[in-house]
Amino acid sequence: MLAEGDEVIEEEIEQAEDIETLQQDLAEEKEKSERYLANWQRCQADFDNYKKRSEQEKREIIEFASRALISNLLPVMDDLERALALVPAGLDESSWTEGIRLIYNKLKTTLEAQGLAEIKARGEPFDPRLHEAVMQQEGEEGMVIEETQKGYKFKEKVIRPSLVIVGKGKGKEEESKQRRRRAENG
Secondary structure (H helix, E strand, O other): OOOHHHHHHHHHHHHHHHHHHHHHHHHHHHHHHHHHHHHHHHHHHHHHHHHHHHHHHHHHHHHHHHHHHHHHHHHHHHHHHHHHHHOHHHHHHOOHHHHHHHHHHHHHHHHHHHHEEOOOOOOOOOOOOOOEEEEEEEOOOOEEEEEEOOOOEOEEEEEEEEEEEOOOEEEHHHHHHHHHHHHHHE
């Protein structure tokens, strides 16, 4: 009976070893699967970041191309504005002049729909981020008194600053005249 008992014990030992081996194998496979899952999640996150970066680059390229095209069209708008400003009085009501006005308005509306906006200049305080001073004249100090060329923003970025004449204050003679008037009246 001992021999039979020894066999049973040996069999149980083998089964215990098999269970232990299987548990080790299972633990190793779990560890592998966790690594694979972590790698897959990292790859998924990298791919998502790549897609976002790719979309952002695409938007930037489109905006850059649009900005370049619009910048190239601004001189055409300037020329049309000058031509319309110099139309002789006799031709002001002609259908030809009206046609040119319509073309100008359509171009302007189309560019504005894409994100173009005029920069306000005349009567505004001088802002070096929006305006480029080409001259100073007597006038209210630090204020834009005249615009020599329109400036534009494209989607809130300045693509061409306004060329402006800035007031430098009143002349000394004018200031002394005003002081004398105040003294006489006051």
